[in-house]
Amino acid sequence: MRYLGIGDGAEISRIGLGTWQFGSREWGYGQSYDGSEARAIVRRAVELGVTLFDTAEIYGFGRSERILGEALGGDRESVFLATKIFPLLPVAPVVEQRAVASANRLGVRRLDLYQVHQPNPVVRDGTIMRGMRALQRVGLVGEVGVSNYSLDRWRAAEQALGSRVLSNQVRYSLVDRSPERDLLPFAESAGRVVIAYSPLAQGLLSGRYHRDSRPANRVRAGNALFLPDNLDRAGDLIEALRLVGDAHSATPAQVALAWVIRHPAVVAIPGASSVGQLESNVAAASIDLTDDQYQALNEASARFRPVTGPAALPGLLRTRFS
Numbered sequence: 155m156r157y158l159g160i161g162d163g164a165e166i167s168r169i170g171l172g173t174w175q176f177g178s179r180e181w182g183y184g185q186s187y188d189g190s191e192a193r194a195i196v197r198r199a200v201e202l203g204v205t206l207f208d209t210a211e212i213y214g215f216g217r218s219e220r221i222l223g224e225a226l227g228g229d230r231e232s233v234f235l236a237t238k239i240f241p242l243l244p245v246a247p248v249v250e251q252r253a254v255a256s257a258n259r260l261g262v263r264r265l266d267l268y269q270v271h272q273p274n275p276v277v278r279d280g281t282i283m284r285g286m287r288a289l290q291r292v293g294l295v296g297e298v299g300v301s302n303y304s305l306d307r308w309r310a311a312e313q314a315l316g317s318r319v320l321s322n323q324v325r326y327s328l329v330d331r332s333p334e335r336d337l338l339p340f341a342e343s344a345g346r347v348v349i350a351y352s353p354l355a356q357g358l359l360s361g362r363y364h365r366d367s368r369p370a371n372r373v374r375a376g377n378a379l380f381l382p383d384n385l386d387r388a389g390d391l392i393e394a395l396r397l398v399g400d401a402h403s404a405t406p407a408q409v410a411l412a413w414v415i416r417h418p419a420v421v422a423i424p425g426a427s428s429v430g431q432l433e434s435n436v437a438a439a440s441i442d443l444t445d446d447q448y449q450a451l452n453e454a455s456a457r458f459r460p461v462t463g464p465a466a467l468p469g470l471l472r473t474r475f476s
């Protein structure tokens with residue numbers, strides 16, 4: 155495993171574990187996954203040196219936090235636990251109550267990273283950051299983070315908190331490179347961290363899905379990338395991943411992760427449906443892409459033009475009702 159320093163001698167693993175999948179109906183992995191595989195994934199992740207674990211109060215309405223906390227057991231205090239508040243009513247007393255509830259479900263006395271899951275479109279961050287500041291003061295929260303924030307709003311959140319907002323968790327992969335515009339340069343120059351979610355584009359970049367074998371669950375039924383035409387269009391990008399993978403004896407998914415964490419300010423938090431996937435994702439941390447390979451992947455990613463937005467709507471509706 156490789157690690158990223160976050161100041162004061164602390165570090166987090168470059169490949170973490172995302173746990174939206176735990177206890178969430180929308181991923182549809184079922185009870186045996188929640189009851190045993192999820193636990194085994196966490197245990198193996200700890201063995202392999204993963205220290206960054208990401209969850210949220212909204213995942214499975216608290217079930218993800220519970221499953222993760224129980225699976226970590228005695229390791230809860232030695233890893234870097236990140237959870238998120240869904241900012242429906244982001245006023246300071248609510249923020250404080252919700253942090254306590256998350257810590258209880260996780261079974262910890264301190265949340266290493268407490269993130270605002272989405273920017274609230276109406277309420278600015280002054281109120282929520284007042285709560286965060288109080289939580290830091292009493293030691294219930296270590297670092298504050300945000301998620302799905304623009305650069306302006308990330309900076310405004312720092313102003314409101316009065317100290318650093320360590321990280322911004324955003325979608326970042328070979329199929330969505332928008333964080334490269336301003337979030338990554340800022341993170342690199344200011345010593346902040348971008349936590350890449352959906353680094354495998356929810357499994358698309360594994361290359362295992364095609365027009366005739368599409369994933370069956372609610373998350374991906376609602377993701378335009380998995381429409382048949384887009385799966386066809388992704389063929390060239392998957393082929394580029396395979397070519398690079400051949401040079402490293404690695405899978406397309408591993409190359410896709412190695413590409414994401416090649417940026418010095420980025421860590422990735424792929425989810426996993428099995429222990430085997432987790433092991434493969436962890437191994438991706440050791441892959442060093444050459445400049446030529448990195449460039450070839452950038453070019454293949456620029457050529458991938460999926461149908462998205464309103465144009466994808468008829469296809470998504472057909473998928474939903476078929």
Ligand SMILES: NC(=O)c1ccc[n+]([C@@H]2O[C@H](COP(=O)([O-])OP(=O)(O)OC[C@H]3O[C@@H](n4cnc5c(N)ncnc54)[C@H](OP(=O)(O)O)[C@@H]3O)[C@@H](O)[C@H]2O)c1
Nearest residue numbers: 172173174351352353354355356357360407424425427431
């Ligand atoms: N802050 C936010 O708004 C936000 C939003 C989304 C996600 N997240 C966080 O980010 C984490 C990861 O994002 P995500 O789950 O959306 O997408 P992801 O990590 O890109 O994709 C995860 C899925 O890819 C497949 N996969 C994983 N490893 C694989 C491997 N080695 N080989 C082949 N397939 C593999 C698995 O699905 P199958 O085996 O079923 O194909 C797995 O469930 C989440 O768990 C969550 O913690 C945060």
